[in-house]
Amino acid sequence: MIKIAPSILSADFSNLIQDIHQVEEAGADLLHIDVMDGHFVPNITIGPLVMHSIRNKTKLPFDVHLMIESPDRYIEDFVKAGADIITVHAEAATHLHRTIQNIKSFGVKAAVSLNPATPLSALDFVLPELDMVLLMSVNPGFGGQKFIPIILEKIKSLRQMLKERGLDTDIQVDGGINLENAKEIVQAGANVLVAGSAIFNSKDIRERVAAFRQIIK
Numbered sequence: 299m300i301k302i303a304p305s306i307l308s309a310d311f312s313n314l315i316q317d318i319h320q321v322e323e324a325g326a327d328l329l330h331i332d333v334m335d336g337h338f339v340p341n342i343t344i345g346p347l348v349m350h351s352i353r354n355k356t357k358l359p360f361d362v363h364l365m366i367e368s369p370d371r372y373i374e375d376f377v378k379a380g381a382d383i384i385t386v387h388a389e390a391a392t393h394l395h396r397t398i399q400n401i402k403s404f405g406v407k408a409a410v411s412l413n414p415a416t417p418l419s420a421l422d423f424v425l426p427e428l429d430m431v432l433l434m435s436v437n438p439g440f441g442g443q444k445f446i447p448i449i450l451e452k453i454k455s456l457r458q459m460l461k462e463r464g465l466d467t468d469i470q471v472d473g474g475i476n477l478e479n480a481k482e483i484v485q486a487g488a489n490v491l492v493a494g495s496a497i498f499n500s501k502d503i504r505e506r507v508a509a510f511r512q513i514i515k
């Protein structure tokens with residue numbers, strides 16, 4: 299079962315709840331929330347306060363992508379704000395194993411993200427601890443960027459690595475996913491697709507989620 303995770307980074311923030319309801323009614327599986335701190339990435343987005351304010355407006359699980367330095371300082375805040383899955387960047391966590399344990403200690407799912415240039419070997423000694431791996435297919439920081447094609451090879455290698463280890467960890471891919479490339483990303487081995495601009499910048503958000511579902515089924 300392939301999951302669709304619309305990224306609210308490209309939603310209309312003046313109509314955020316309406317946009318969220320549209321993707322929810324269209325059958326999205328997760329709500330992808332991009333948290334940026336202006337340090338790890340050049341952009342600044344939303345924090346736990348906004349997340350908490352939308353928590354009781356939707357039943358969609360919150361898939362929280364932390365693009366922040368020293369993520370341990372904020373894990374508890376994001377759990378309290380309603381996170382169901384918390385993803386940290388391997389490049390941003392000095393003690394990655396400890397950070398993963400910290401996330402799991404709150405009973406939420408733990409995931410690690412790799413920037414496009416970071417090798418899969420960064421996961422070698424934490425892979426069995428993870429519910430999901432997030433492979434970035436753009437350099438993080440902004441929505442609306444172009445998918446980096448070589449990440450297809452990375453997805454295939456990760457799926458093979460998981461198979462060899464007997465793991466069925468989710469592989470999420472994030473950045474530049476659209477109706478044209480979604481199928482090959484799934485065929486490469488991804489089972490959770492994040493899409494921001496391709497969903498929220500379309501004229502008909504519901505129809506666009508349905509079109510993604512049709513293409514990847």
Ligand SMILES: O=C(CO)[C@H](O)[C@H](O)COP(=O)(O)O
Pocket residue numbers: 305307308330332363365436437438439440441442443472473474475492493494495496
């Ligand atoms: O983490 C992200 C950027 O750092 C976003 O989730 C991602 O870029 C989604 O936006 P789009 O689908 O428009 O590329």
Ligand SMILES: [Fe+2]
Pocket residue numbers: 305330331332363472492
């Ligand atoms: Fe993201």
